[in-house]
Amino acid sequence: MMTEDEAMRRAIALAARGLGTTSPNPVVGCVLLDAEGDMAGEGFHAYAGGPHAEIVALAQAGERARGGTAVVTLEPCNHTGRTGPCSEALINAGVRRVVIAVDDPTPVASGGSVTLRAAGVQVETGVRRQDAQEGNIAWLTAVRRGRPFVIWKFAATLDGRSAAADGTSQWVTSAIARTDVHALRSTVDAILVGVGTVIADDPQLTVRDLRDGTLAIKQPLRVVADSDGRTPAKARVRDAAAPTWIVTAKEVGAGPDRRVDLNALLVALFGRGIRSVLLEGGPTLAGAFLEAGLVDKVIGYVAPKLLGAGRNALVDAGVSTVGDAIELDLTDIAQIGPDLRFTAFLRQKPSDHPAHHPYTE
Numbered sequence: 001m002m003t004e005d006e007a008m009r010r011a012i013a014l015a016a017r018g019l020g021t022t023s024p025n026p027v028v029g030c031v032l033l034d035a036e037g038d039m040a041g042e043g044f045h046a047y048a049g050g051p052h053a054e055i056v057a058l059a060q061a062g063e064r065a066r067g068g069t070a071v072v073t074l075e076p077c078n079h080t081g082r083t084g085p086c087s088e089a090l091i092n093a094g095v096r097r098v099v100i101a102v103d104d105p106t107p108v109a110s111g112g113s114v115t116l117r118a119a120g121v122q123v124e125t126g127v128r129r130q131d132a133q134e135g136n137i138a139w140l141t142a143v144r145r146g147r148p149f150v151i152w153k154f155a156a157t158l159d160g161r162s163a164a165a166d167g168t169s170q171w172v173t174s175a176i177a178r179t180d181v182h183a184l185r186s187t188v189d190a191i192l193v194g195v196g197t198v199i200a201d202d203p204q205l206t207v208r209d210l211r212d213g214t215l216a217i218k219q220p221l222r223v224v225a226d227s228d229g230r231t232p233a234k235a236r237v238r239d240a241a242a243p244t245w246i247v248t249a250k251e252v253g254a255g256p257d258r259r260v261d262l263n264a265l266l267v268a269l270f271g272r273g274i275r276s277v278l279l280e281g282g283p284t285l286a287g288a289f290l291e292a293g294l295v296d297k298v299i300g301y302v303a304p305k306l307l308g309a310g311r312n313a314l315v316d317a318g319v320s321t322v323g324d325a326i327e328l329d330l331t332d333i334a335q336i337g338p339d340l341r342f343t344a345f346l347r348q349k350p351s352d353h354p355a356h357h358p359y360t361e
Contacts, residue, residue, distance in 0.1 A: 066094030101132030176337030194285035291318030
């Protein structure tokens with residue numbers, strides 16, 4: 001027998017399997033318990049347009065769903081899109097009770113709880129809400145703000161350098177840390193860099209196995225903020241390994257200095273179905289995003305090395321005095337091989353409508 005709390009923990013873990021492949025939809029996990037409380041089926045939403053978590057779990061459970069309990073991380077949808085409403089599927093399957101972690105914040109899909117209750121189904125909400133929200137934070141943040149959730153990832157030495165004085169930057173961190181970054185890339189919808197990084201380092205910006213170079217099946221969109229169209233014709237971001245968008249100021253709008261407007265860029269990405277962005281470089285672009293209040297999460301890989309000179313990991317973030325420092329709340333510190341990985345959220349959350357701030361790299 002499985003308790004509803006245990007079932008929700010399992011559902012949250014299942015939902016995480018959809019990170020990087022479900023946008024513009026959320027990640028969702030579902031566990032179905034039969035009338036006796038034993039697990040009868042489970043599922044997660046794997047890709048946009050595919051069956052929702054509840055439908056997968058119902059298919060596994062079959063007749064055992066009748067009289068049972070559905071434990072789901074997000075309120076079952078109540079509309080017909082590329083798939084039918086999950087609320088009606090649960091009702092038709094004879095489910096007696098539905099336990100929900102997080103209410104759906106979107107007006108189109110919300111209302112599943114109301115439909116379920118109207119059909120006589122018991123509904124409980126808020127079970128492990130915090131855990132489920134953390135697992136689905138990118139989508140929840142994006143749909144509430146109308147722009148993608150932005151994670152700034154950087155790699156630096158202990159003294160904050162991302163490259164040596166002669167410009168060399170491969171490799172600041174260890175192979176184990178770089179493998180960890182590829183796992184991180186696999187969970188997002190887009191990877192964003194500035195044209196300066198493309199010219200200096202010629203990164204490929206793909207998800208791959210570092211041991212044999214094998215590319216992942218699903219690749220994030222590669223985005224280059226390139227105000228004046230300086231991305232070289234032979235740059236690796238232009239290859240066929242993954243889709244790429246070279247964004248110019250002319251295309252999405254610009255500020256007085258004719259550079260790409262970052263807020264407009266994020267709004268445009270949201271319109272393309274992008275719900276999470278990994279900001280990888282360079283230091284000037286990262287500073288512009290931070291100054292504009294457009295970074296939601298920071299993941300830093302710090303190597304036990306000292307350079308004493310060279311390129312800083314971050315420049316020009318709009319801070320001129322200690323009292324104006326951008327403060328972070330650390331949520332995790334882990335050792336990845338010889339390096340440390342810091343995970344943090346900005347203490348002062350960015351506003352829903354950040355002030356105009358052009359990218360100035």
